[in-house]
Amino acid sequence: MDPRDEEDVDESDPFVCPVCDATFESQQALEDHGESEHEDAEIDTKRP
Numbered sequence: 001m002d003p004r005d006e007e008d009v010d011e012s013d014p015f016v017c018p019v020c021d022a023t024f025e026s027q028q029a030l031e032d033h034g035e036s037e038h039e040d041a042e043i044d045t046k047r048p
Contacts, residue, residue, distance in 0.1 A: 015030040016023050019038045024030040 014023075015025070015027055017030060017033060017038070019034070022033065024033060
């Protein structure tokens with residue numbers, strides 16, 4: 001048995017918020033969440 005099976009991880013949701021670890025089904029949903037929920041937080045995902 002794969003040890004990862006015991007973790008509550010949905011591998012079909014690859015977009016994870018770097019601030020609160022919420023997962024989303026699309027990049028757009030993740031961006032919308034970030035803009036509305038974490039607009040004051042520093043997220044360096046788009047800047048080099």
